[in-house]
Amino acid sequence: MQIESYIRYLGGVRRYSPRTQAIYRDVLERFDEYGQPLTPDGIRNYEVYLLDDKGLGARSVNMHLSVLSGYCRWAVRQGELLANPVKLIPKPKQEKRLPVFYRETDMASYFASTSHDADAEQLEFLKSLPKNDKTAGQLYERRLRRLIVSLLYSTGIRRSELVSLNRSSLDFSRRTLSVRGKGDKMREIPLTASICEEISLYLSAAEWMLGGFTPSTPLLRTLSGKRLYPVYCDRAVKKELDGEVTGQKSPHILRHTLATELLEDGTDLNSIKELLGHSSLAATQVYTHNSIEKLRKEYKKAHPRANKPED
Numbered sequence: 338m339q340i341e342s343y344i345r346y347l348g349g350v351r352r353y354s355p356r357t358q359a360i361y362r363d364v365l366e367r368f369d370e371y372g373q374p375l376t377p378d379g380i381r382n383y384e385v386y387l388l389d390d391k392g393l394g395a396r397s398v399n400m401h402l403s404v405l406s407g408y409c410r411w412a413v414r415q416g417e418l419l420a421n422p423v424k425l426i427p428k429p430k431q432e433k434r435l436p437v438f439y440r441e442t443d444m445a446s447y448f449a450s451t452s453h454d455a456d457a458e459q460l461e462f463l464k465s466l467p468k469n470d471k472t473a474g475q476l477y478e479r480r481l482r483r484l485i486v487s488l489l490y491s492t493g494i495r496r497s498e499l500v501s502l503n504r505s506s507l508d509f510s511r512r513t514l515s516v517r518g519k520g521d522k523m524r525e526i527p528l529t530a531s532i533c534e535e536i537s538l539y540l541s542a543a544e545w546m547l548g549g550f551t552p553s554t555p556l557l558r559t560l561s562g563k564r565l566y567p568v569y570c571d572r573a574v575k576k577e578l579d580g581e582v583t584g585q586k587s588p589h590i591l592r593h594t595l596a597t598e599l600l601e602d603g604t605d606l607n608s609i610k611e612l613l614g615h616s617s618l619a620a621t622q623v624y625t626h627n628s629i630e631k632l633r634k635e636y637k638k639a640h641p642r643a644n645k646p647e648d
Contacts, residue, residue, distance in 0.1 A: 338375070339417065340365045343408055352521040354497070364404040375409060375418060377425045384426060395429035402428055438594040439582045444490060447581040454479045455487070455535045464545050474560050477546050481557065482573040484539045485565075489574070489591040492516075492526045493613050496588040500565040504540075505552035509533060518614035526612060596621070 344362050347353040373379035387393045406423035466473040498516045506515045512528045547562045555564035570588050578586045599609050610621040
């Protein structure tokens with residue numbers, strides 16, 4: 338297998354992220370170490386090995402098959418293979434999981450209870466303190482955590498997109514945010530007046546605490562002045578939503594929540610697709626299941642014959 342050449346292709350031509358390249362490399366190296374040929378029988382044997390011997394679930398096995406299929410398509414173009422053998426392998430069935438989302442009332446409660454962390458009055462108090470004061474640092478971090486949640490919830494951007502934002506990504510005059518998504522694709526996201534005001538107040542706090550911004554300066558900075566990193570975002574969301582919502586607390590659920598709310602408010606799927614940066618409409622259609630489940634529950638509660646036996 339030409340693993341190194343394929344990984345270079347993924348990074349240079351397909352513009353896959355380093356993390357995705359690492360995942361592909363790991364899958365391909367595991368298959369190569371297993372010692373089976375790239376044939377239908379070889380891949381089928383590897384699938385059984387992953388399911389039975391390694392105990393992987395259907396979702397993980399399908400990921401392995403998808404990576405192998407991508408490599409085989411590339412190998413066909415390189416003349417290494419005559420056809421893609423993965424197409425002949427039945428994939429294990431996996432249970433469909435509906436996207437988890439937070440209730441709109443819970444999010445409204447969170448923003449109401451943390452409004453002081455983002456307002457101008459608290460900013461003036463922060464600026465009245467020495468920059469190295471412990472309280473000033475705490476106020477700045479509370480403002481930053483609140484903005485992380487606000488941006489994720491109001492724009493639906495991915496965690497990776499959030500941490501990569503620079504000051505130049507923001508255009509106050511047009512109220513837009515330029516986001517570099519998967520495959521290095523750029524998209525513009527509209528911003529509401531309220532989120533623009535919150536960002537503006539945060540920038541004032543950041544300039545006071547950490548110094549000014551240039552176009553290439555990270556939009557969101559930790560108290561040490563560095564760019565946000567994924568684990569920081571995860572911890573911020575968990576800390577902010579603790580006590581406000583039940584279950585798992587993560588940046589991606591905020592993305593699911595926005596998509597679900599937009600769909601329930603009547604936004605068409607294509608608009609949601611563009612907002613979220615999905616490459617296909619199929620990825621967006623999963624949110625329709627949440628709306629159907631909600632409709633079914635409301636129907637059972639409200640319809641006069643929903644809980645009556647059939648005549």
